[in-house]
Structure formats: structure tokens, C-alpha cells
Amino acid sequence: MSRRLGLLGGTFDPPHLGHLVVAECARVELGLDEVRLLVAGEPWMKGATVTSAADRLRLAEAAVSGDRHLRVDDREVRRDGPTFTADTLVELRAEEPDAELFFVLGEDAAAGLPRWERVEEAFAKATFVVVTRPGHAAPAADVLPAAVVHLEVPQLEVSSTELRRRFGAGLATRYLVPDAVDAAVRELGLYGAAATAP
Numbered sequence: 001m002s003r004r005l006g007l008l009g010g011t012f013d014p015p016h017l018g019h020l021v022v023a024e025c026a027r028v029e030l031g032l033d034e035v036r037l038l039v040a041g042e043p044w045m046k047g048a049t050v051t052s053a054a055d056r057l058r059l060a061e062a063a064v065s066g067d068r069h070l071r072v073d074d075r076e077v078r079r080d081g082p083t084f085t086a087d088t089l090v091e092l093r094a095e096e097p098d099a100e101l102f103f104v105l106g107e108d109a110a111a112g113l114p115r116w117e118r119v120e121e122a123f124a125k126a127t128f129v130v131v132t133r134p135g136h137a138a139p140a141a142d143v144l145p146a147a148v149v150h151l152e153v154p155q156l157e158v159s160s161t162e163l164r165r166r167f168g169a170g171l172a173t174r175y176l177v178p179d180a181v182d183a184a185v186r187e188l189g190l191y192g193a194a195a196t197a198p
């Protein structure tokens with residue numbers, strides 16, 4: 001049987017439990033051999049990113065540490081210019097000709113699919129998996145270039161935006177991000193977080 005490789009694209013600013021639950025549910029429920037956090041270099045759909053790619057990579061590495069099914073893929077950070085998933089999927093297909101690729105994204109991110117660069121090309125290279133996210137709905141089938149797989153995951157109302165706010169305001173962050181991410185955020189002095197956890 002061919003290897004089944006899952007890809008969770010994102011800014012990961014910072015990575016949180018929502019991301020890990022999505023990755024784990026996709027792995028188990030779609031029978032994936034591995035899931036990679038694909039850290040975006042220049043996420044052009046998000047406007048300016050405050051945190052450097054190097055720091056976001058470091059946080060992503062912290063998030064997957066200790067999980068043998070998860071790893072970080074840094075190719076989009078190494079590539080110059082805006083991040084287009086189509087380029088990434090073309091590259092991965094060439095590298096792993098026998099693997100089946102699954103590109104996983106939340107309903108909020110999926111709503112932007114019609115605006116993606118070369119979205120048909122991206123859909124030709126991977127199966128797109130749309131996971132449920134609180135406060136969002138799946139995009140209508142007729143705005144997408146091809147069918148997607150829908151996956152229901154436990155609904156965790158956590159986002160990177162909310163985590164940045166919580167770190168900056170000195171609110172609780174433990175259990176919302178892995179301990180290693182919490183420590184790395186404080187060590188790197190990101191989001192105005194205090195050096196030691198409350």
C-alpha cells in the first residue's frame with residue numbers, strides 16, 4: 001500500500017492544541033502514516049506576519065517534539081516569495097512519487113480556497129480534507145474546483161490570535177499550547193509574554 005502523507009499548512013504563530021488535535025484526528029481517522037506541519041514562509045492571505053519564520057519554525061518544532069508521527073516541514077520558509085501551496089505540492093509529488101498526499105485545512109482556511117493561486121493544480125496533486133472549526137462553515141461545493149473530504153473533529157475554540165492575546169495579557173496559556181511551546185514563547189520573548197509562566 002502506498003504511503004499516506006498528511007500536510008497541515010499554517011502560520012503557526014503560535015502552534016496550539018487545535019492544530020495538534022486536527023493533525024492527530026486526520027492521522028488516525030484517515031489512516032495517515034505521517035503528518036507534517038507545513039510552516040508558511042510568507043502567508044500572503046494573512047497580511048503581515050509579526051513573528052519571524054525562524055521563530056515560528058522553532059515553535060512548530062517544540063509542538064511536535066515527542067510525537068513520532070508528527071514532523072515539521074520547512075520548505076515553504078526556505079523558498080523565497082509568497083507561499084503558494086501549489087508549488088509545495090508539486091515539489092512533494094516529485095519527491096515522493098509513490099505517496100498519497102492529503103492537504104488538511106480548517107473551514108476558515110477552506111473558505112479562501114477559491115482565491116488560491118493555481119488552486120486546480122493544487123487539487124490535482126493532493127486530496128483536500130476540510131476539518132470542522134467552531135464559528136465557521138464548510139465552503140459550498142460549487143465554489144471549489146473539486147470534491148473535498150470532510151472530517152469532523154472535536155471543536156476546540158482556540159486560535160493563534162487568541163493565544164497571542166493571552167500571552168501578552170498574562171492570562172493562562174497552559175494546556176492550550178504544549179508545554180514545550182509555552183516555554184519556547186517565553187524564552188524567545190514573543191507576543192509580550194512574561195519570561196516565566198504565571
Ligand code: ATP
Nearest residue numbers: 009010011012018105106109133156158159160161
Ligand atoms: P489565526 O488566529 O490567525 O486564525 P489559526 O489559529 O487559524 O490562526 P493557523 O496557523 O492559521 O492558525 O492554522 C493552520 C490550520 O489549522 C488552518 O487550516 C486552520 O483552519 C486550522 N486550525 C487552526 N485552529 C483550529 C481549530 N481550533 N480547529 C480546527 N482547525 C484549526
